[in-house]
Amino acid sequence: MAYTVLIPARLASTRLPNKPLADIGGVPMVVRVAQRVRSGVPASARIVVAADHASILQACQHHGIEAILTRQDHASGSDRLAEACEVLGLRDDALVVNVQGDEPLIDPALVQAVADVLQAQPLASMGTAAHAINSVADFTNPNVVKVVLDAAGMALYFSRAPIAWWRDGFAQGVQTLPQPAPLRHIGIYAYRVGFLRLFPQLPQAPIEVTEALEQLRAMWHGHRIAVHVSAQAPGPGVDTPEDLERVRALFVASNG
Numbered sequence: 001m002a003y004t005v006l007i008p009a010r011l012a013s014t015r016l017p018n019k020p021l022a023d024i025g026g027v028p029m030v031v032r033v034a035q036r037v038r039s040g041v042p043a044s045a046r047i048v049v050a051a052d053h054a055s056i057l058q059a060c061q062h063h064g065i066e067a068i069l070t071r072q073d074h075a076s077g078s079d080r081l082a083e084a085c086e087v088l089g090l091r092d093d094a095l096v097v098n099v100q101g102d103e104p105l106i107d108p109a110l111v112q113a114v115a116d117v118l119q120a121q122p123l124a125s126m127g128t129a130a131h132a133i134n135s136v137a138d139f140t141n142p143n144v145v146k147v148v149l150d151a152a153g154m155a156l157y158f159s160r161a162p163i164a165w166w167r168d169g170f171a172q173g174v175q176t177l178p179q180p181a182p183l184r185h186i187g188i189y190a191y192r193v194g195f196l197r198l199f200p201q202l203p204q205a206p207i208e209v210t211e212a213l214e215q216l217r218a219m220w221h222g223h224r225i226a227v228h229v230s231a232q233a234p235g236p237g238v239d240t241p242e243d244l245e246r247v248r249a250l251f252v253a254s255n256g
Contacts, residue, residue: 002044003115003190004090005037008070008080009101011053015240020056020101022244025251027063029238030056032104032251034065040108045115049101050084076214079200085193092194095119099188104247105235105254110188113228117153118190121226124154126218127190130183131230138184140174145185145213147227155225158185158213183227186234189215195223 009020009030016022020030027035034047041047049067051057052074060067068087074080081098090096097115099106110129118127130147138144142160150156157163166178191199195218205220207213215225238244 001042001095001115001119002046003095003097004046004048004088005041005097005099005111006081006084007033007037007047007049007099007101008077008084009049009051009056010072010080011051011056016238016244018055019238020051021059022238024104024244024248025255028056028059029104029244030101031060031063031065033099033101033106034060035063036104036106037099037108037111041112045111048084048088050080052080076200078196078214081191082196082200085196090193092192092197094193095190096193096196097188097190100237102238103235104238105250106188107232107234110186110228110230110234113230114188114190117226117228118192121152121154121224123224124226125192125195125223126215126225127228128155128215128225129186129188129228129230129234131186131233132181133177133184134181136174136177139177139182145187147183147185149183149227149229153227153229155215155219155227157219158211158215160211160213183229184233186230188234 013019022029024032049060050070051067052072057067057069070080070083114127133139139162146163147158148156148164202221205217208216
């Protein structure tokens with residue numbers, strides 16, 4: 001199965017200026033992301049960085065990574081992805097996987113798994129991933145997004161609240177996890193290109209605004225999201241200078 005991996009990269013970042021160009025082992029971070037993905041996906045997969053600045057484009061080209069220039073004024077990442085599909089001339093029935101440009105330690109097998117789960121579910125417009133939560137702290141953390149699935153592995157709901165919630169959960173505070181283990185959403189998505197072109201035109205959903213979760217817009221408008229359940233948590237991403245130092249250390253350790 002051929003598909004395209006799109007890696008959106010914005011130069012502006014309030015917490016970490018010029019984040020896509022941050023050095024990791026002598027190479028810009030966004031290039032490391034593309035290289036990491038390339039190391040584990042089929043040769044038929046096309047990998048493209050969707051940049052919003054010429055400096056990112058030049059860095060990618062210098063390292064042999066395909067990149068295109070997109071507008072700087074997009075309201076969301078999905079808008080940038082939709083523009084990238086137009087620039088690349090992708091067909092409506094094609095599949096794309098969105099990998100964030102700040103995840104240089106992403107498991108390439110996860111990229112393939114998300115593409116596979118969407119391909120296997122013809123009724124789904126999107127695919128994503130999740131893994132089991134093993135700590136009460138994560139279960140109650142609103143920054144850890146949870147997802148509940150149906151029998152076919154389709155998402156029923158995403159929330160920042162602890163879900164699924166058992167009947168007696170409030171009895172003595174949250175001291176244990178419900179069974180079966182709740183699932184943490186992993187922020188990687190596969191899309192059918194036709195849906196990705198449509199998505200930015202859909203009105204925001206009330207639940208999307210309440211939860212601050214864009215994927216709820218798709219569900220509110222009747223689109224299904226297939227979910228791959230991974231055995232492992234994803235590698236850490238980079239949002240802050242502290243994250244960057246941690247990822248640099250992990251990169252050095254894993255590459256001798």
